[in-house]
Amino acid sequence: MKLLELRHLSTHYVSARGARVTRAVDDVSLTVGEGETLGIVGESGSGKTTLALSLLRLLPPAARIVSGEIWFEGEDLLTKSHREMRRVRGKRIAMILQDPLASLNPLFTVGDQVAEPLRVHEGASRGSAWARARELLRAVRIAAPETRVREYPHQLSGGMRQRIVGAIAISCGPRLLIADEPTTSLDLTIQAQYLQLLRDLQRDRGLSMIFITHNLGIVARMCDHVAVMYAGRLVEAGPVARIFSSAAHPYTQALLESIPRMADGRKRLTAIDGQPPDPVALPPGCAFHPRCPKVLDRCRKEAPPEVRVAASHTSRCWLAS
Amino acid sequence: MNGSGPAAGSSRAAALTLAWRFASFRSEGFPVLPVLILSVLVLVAVFANVLAPHDPEVGALGDRFRPPAWQEGGTRDHLLGTDHLGRDVLSRLVFGARVSLVVGFMAVIFAGILGTALGILSGYLGGWVDQVIMRVTDAWLALPALTFAIFLAAIVGPSAMNIVIILAAVYWTRYARVIRGEVLSLKERDFVRLAIVAGCSKRTIMRRHILPNVVNSGIVLATLMLGVVIVTEASLSFLGVGVPPPKPAWGLMLADGKKGLMAGYWWLTVLPGTCIMLLVLSANLLGDWLRVKFDPQLRQL
Numbered sequence: 001m002k003l004l005e006l007r008h009l010s011t012h013y014v015s016a017r018g019a020r021v022t023r024a025v026d027d028v029s030l031t032v033g034e035g036e037t038l039g040i041v042g043e044s045g046s047g048k049t050t051l052a053l054s055l056l057r058l059l060p061p062a063a064r065i066v067s068g069e070i071w072f073e074g075e076d077l078l079t080k081s082h083r084e085m086r087r088v089r090g091k092r093i094a095m096i097l098q099d100p101l102a103s104l105n106p107l108f109t110v111g112d113q114v115a116e117p118l119r120v121h122e123g124a125s126r127g128s129a130w131a132r133a134r135e136l137l138r139a140v141r142i143a144a145p146e147t148r149v150r151e152y153p154h155q156l157s158g159g160m161r162q163r164i165v166g167a168i169a170i171s172c173g174p175r176l177l178i179a180d181e182p183t184t185s186l187d188l189t190i191q192a193q194y195l196q197l198l199r200d201l202q203r204d205r206g207l208s209m210i211f212i213t214h215n216l217g218i219v220a221r222m223c224d225h226v227a228v229m230y231a232g233r234l235v236e237a238g239p240v241a242r243i244f245s246s247a248a249h250p251y252t253q254a255l256l257e258s259i260p261r262m263a264d265g266r267k268r269l270t271a272i273d274g275q276p277p278d279p280v281a282l283p284p285g286c287a288f289h290p291r292c293p294k295v296l297d298r299c300r301k302e303a304p305p306e307v308r309v310a311a312s313h314t315s316r317c318w319l320a321s
Numbered sequence: 322m323n324g325s326g327p328a329a330g331s332s333r334a335a336a337l338t339l340a341w342r343f344a345s346f347r348s349e350g351f352p353v354l355p356v357l358i359l360s361v362l363v364l365v366a367v368f369a370n371v372l373a374p375h376d377p378e379v380g381a382l383g384d385r386f387r388p389p390a391w392q393e394g395g396t397r398d399h400l401l402g403t404d405h406l407g408r409d410v411l412s413r414l415v416f417g418a419r420v421s422l423v424v425g426f427m428a429v430i431f432a433g434i435l436g437t438a439l440g441i442l443s444g445y446l447g448g449w450v451d452q453v454i455m456r457v458t459d460a461w462l463a464l465p466a467l468t469f470a471i472f473l474a475a476i477v478g479p480s481a482m483n484i485v486i487i488l489a490a491v492y493w494t495r496y497a498r499v500i501r502g503e504v505l506s507l508k509e510r511d512f513v514r515l516a517i518v519a520g521c522s523k524r525t526i527m528r529r530h531i532l533p534n535v536v537n538s539g540i541v542l543a544t545l546m547l548g549v550v551i552v553t554e555a556s557l558s559f560l561g562v563g564v565p566p567p568k569p570a571w572g573l574m575l576a577d578g579k580k581g582l583m584a585g586y587w588w589l590t591v592l593p594g595t596c597i598m599l600l601v602l603s604a605n606l607l608g609d610w611l612r613v614k615f616d617p618q619l620r621q622l
Contacts, residue, residue, distance in 0.1 A: 058517060070478035097518070102511035107533045116529070117519045168519065 002071075003208050004055075004176060009068030011047075011054045016062075022279045024050040024063065026232040028307075032176065032225075037202065037209040037221035039240070041216060041255070043276050047232040048096075048212045055210075056093060057085050073175065091121040094169040095178040099185050103165045104153040105138040110137070110164055111149030117171045136167040140197060150255050159190040164198065168202060177202075180212045195222060216259050220244060225257050225312075228252050231277050231287035232304075238313030248315035286317070294319060352610045355603035362600055366419040373412035374400070377569040380407030386581065391590050404577060404586045410588060413569035413597055419568045421600060424481060425551040428488035429543045431470035433551075435489060436496025437532075437539050444496065444504025445527050447473045452499065461494040467556055474562035481564050484557060488550050499542055537615050548601040555597050571597050 011025040024047045032038045040048050053059050055070060057077065070077040077088065089095075097103050113134055115129035124132065130149065137145035140163040153161055162182070167313040169177055179198065183191040195218065202209055211222055219226055220240060227237040228251065236249040248252045257270040268314055277283055283290055289299040298318050306314050307321040365372060384407040388395045393401060401411040443454040461469075473487045507513060509529065516526050557563030558572030566573060571593040578589025 025362055056518065086520045088520070089517075091520075095515075095518040097511050097515055099511050103515040105512040105516075105530055105534070108529075116516070116521070120525065165515070168515070291546060305471070 001068070003030040003034050003036075003073065004210075005069075005071040005277065006030050006042035006055075007069040007071070009051075009054060009070060010066045011050055011059065011063055012066050013060075013063050020280050023232045024279065027227075028068075028232075028234045030227050030234065030237060032192055032210060034210050035202070035206050035208060036225065037211055037223045039211045039213060039219035040229060041214060041219055041226060041227045043214065045276055045279060045298075046229040047282075048229055049180055050210055052095070052210065055178065056089055059245075073198070081168070087121065090117045090174070091172045092174055093176045094172070094174040094179065096165055096169050096180065096182045098132075098181045101161055101185055103168075104161055106153055109152055110156070114164065114167050115173060117168060121172050132171070134166075136171055139166070139201070140167045158186065159193065161319070162190075162194060163185065166194075166197065166201070170205065170207070174207070176208045176210065178210045178212070181214070183213075183215075183218070185300050186301055188320070203270055216255060217245060228255070231279060231282055233287065233312075233316060235288065235317070236313075237313045238309070240259070240315050242310065248309045248313070248320040248321070249317045250294050255291070280290070333500070334408060344393075344420060352603075352606045353575060355606040355610075356496070358599050359492060359530060359607065362418050362596075362603075363422060365415055366422045369415045369419045372396075373409075373415040375409035375412040377408060377412040377416040378567045380404070380409070382407050386584075386586055388586075401592060402586075404574070404589055405581065408569075410574075410592060413574055414571070414592060416569040417571040417572055417593065417596065418600075420481065420564055420568060421551050421554065422596075424484055425547050427485045428492070428550045428554070429546050431489035432492040432546065433484060433496055433543050433612040435538055436493035437500050437535065439493070439533065440497040441504055441527050441531055442499025444501035445523065445531055446507055451501075454499070458494045458497050462498075466491050470553055470557055471560065474557055477567045479562055481568070481573050484554055484563055487557075491553070492550060496542055497537065500535050503538055504531055507531055507534055541608060541611045541615050544604060544611055547604040547608070548575060549598065551604070552601055 007029050009028045010023065013022040013024055014020075026047075028047075028051060035314050038084070042048050050059070050063065053063075055077070056071075057065075057080075059065070065078060068078070072088070073092065076086070080088070086213065104110075111130050111133045114133035115124070115126070118128070118129040118132055123176055123257045127203065132275055134145045134149055137148055142160060143161055148156070150162075153164075156164070157263070165182075167258055177198075182198075183195040184195055186194065198209070199222065201207065209222075211218070213219060220292060223240050225238065226240050226243045228235050228243075228249065230251050236243065236247065236252045243252060244256065251272075252271065254272045259310065273293075274289055277287055283300075285301050286299040289295045294298065296318055302318075304316045304321065306316050309315050311321050341600065365438045384399070384403050385405055387399050387401045387403040387407075387600060390397055392402075393604075399409050399411070401408055401409075401414065404413070415447060439454050439458075441452045470487050470491050474483070477483045503584065515529050516530050521529070531589065554563060555570070555572030555575070558570040559576045563572055563577065564570035574593040575590055575597075578593070581589050
């Protein structure tokens with residue numbers, strides 16, 4: 001039994017009178033096993049964040065989950081009431097947002113904020129929640145947690161604040177942690193530290209993680225599996241080693257070629273031509289065909305189905321079938 | 322920075338420096354005089370029974386229209402003279418401070434609580450709740466405040482408590498507007514989103530994450546509103562629909578004294594008028610200072 005399984009999930013944004021439909025997430029199926037890390041990669045606007053928000057059912061009012069199932073620990077999250085969903089959020093699925101530095105309320109002490117999910121979800125008393133908060137700060141390697149709990153966010157450095165956001169996320173012992181580009185606002189050295197911390201927390205607590213990023217370097221370091229999104233669709237998914245060594249989809253290949261490598265010497269980086277497609281008016285057939293270097297006639301007319309390239313490696317490309 | 326930069330392009334820098342100096346001058350210049358006046362008035366209101374030499378509501382008809390002590394015909398006994406019923410003006414001013422401040426503070430607080438609550442609901446919940454509250458607010462703001470207050474006063478009848486309720490009912494919209502605007506920007510902040518992701522209910526988020534963050538603006542607004550509310554109370558009393566007569570309200574004293582103005586009984590109008598002006602001006606200056614101090618946009622300068 002997988003911890004999380006999405007089956008043919010589609011989330012659309014519908015304009016006010018229903019005239020325009022944006023398929024932000026289109027027929028996405030994927031799984032995350034116990035203790036596994038899945039990296040979701042894609043350009044801005046490819047639907048990564050919408051996918052994560054669909055999981056928590058926290059979509060903006062214009063967005064609808066139009067079809068699909070979200071199985072988490074044996075339950076379909078889409079059949080749950082709002083009240084039941086609130087008990088899932090923060091308790092069983094936690095999330096770290098894009099800008100952890102802005103994620104703390106400036107008016108409350110660190111202890112108050114780390115203790116908040118415990119009090120909301122477990123009805124812990126103030127005293128015991130604060131004691132747990134101190135332990136959590138120790139777990140995220142904050143020096144002198146006894147004094148730090150009583151401090152306010154502005155008294156802490158960026159790296160510390162971000163570790164505190166991590167502590168809030170793991171406070172209720174979630175099974176799944178969704179991290180939406182958690183390191184984009186940080187210095188490189190602190191990024192590395194933070195990623196290491198997340199890995200250690202994951203190993204110690206048997207967490208599963210979904211790591212949303214556009215940094216393939218992070219994916220290589222952190223993830224067991226990768227899912228590549230393009231224009232709302234999952235174009236390729238599989239184990240990290242396999243994707244990095246033998247990507248089947250031209251988009252994935254192009255992404256891999258655009259990573260700078262020290263060993264390459266003077267070779268120029270290859271950029272992907274063109275712009276990401278307008279999500280409201282996707283090109284017919286395969287959405288990537290206008291930019292694809294290996295485009296076939298068939299790609300312009302028919303969208304390719306999901307093809308199994310190898311065990312647990314799938315691709316949506318005519319070349320792979 | 323004076324003259325250290327090259328001549329070209331320094332005019333912009335100079336202008337910025339000037340603007341910065343102006344802003345810091347304004348935000349650092351603690352309003353000593355207004356705070357002093359307000360403190361004195363508050364102390365006078367609190368210790369009115371000790372300070373007032375006479376009963377403010379009982380006069381001696383034989384002592385009518387006595388001028389202040391330093392004028393011819395004035396006595397030491399009535400330092401600021403007496404009115405048309407022989408009541409001591411000083412005592413009435415002292416007790417009037419109590420009426421003005423109690424009514425003013427209570428009205429500002431009630432209006433603040435009501436307006437802040439509705440502003441938070443409106444801003445955070447959005448949708449039809451927002452539509453209803455904001456359209457009511459628009460309609461409210463379209464009515465002239467004083468006329469509306471007179472209308473309400475005519476319905477419920479005069480009493481100090483009714484005046485408080487009327488003023489709160491007239492002025493809550495100012496808070497609702499401002500607070501809603503603040504909430505709209507607050508709810509997009511990441512710490513509110515994190516609270517949502519962490520499974521907090523809407524009520525918890527409004528109480529724990531939104532409310533504490535709008536209290537600042539609420540207090541600044543309340544200080545600015547204090548002046549407006551006190552003037553309105555004085556106007557209502559002046560027009561006879563405010564605090565009912567034997568009570569010593571400054572607006573009421575103005576109304577009683579205006580007939581004597583042509584006869585030279587200047588102290589009956591000038592003194593309460595000065596008191597109203599000092600109180601309102603002090604409240605406004607303090608409010609302005611607070612606004613500059615706490616307004617994040619001005620603070621960044």
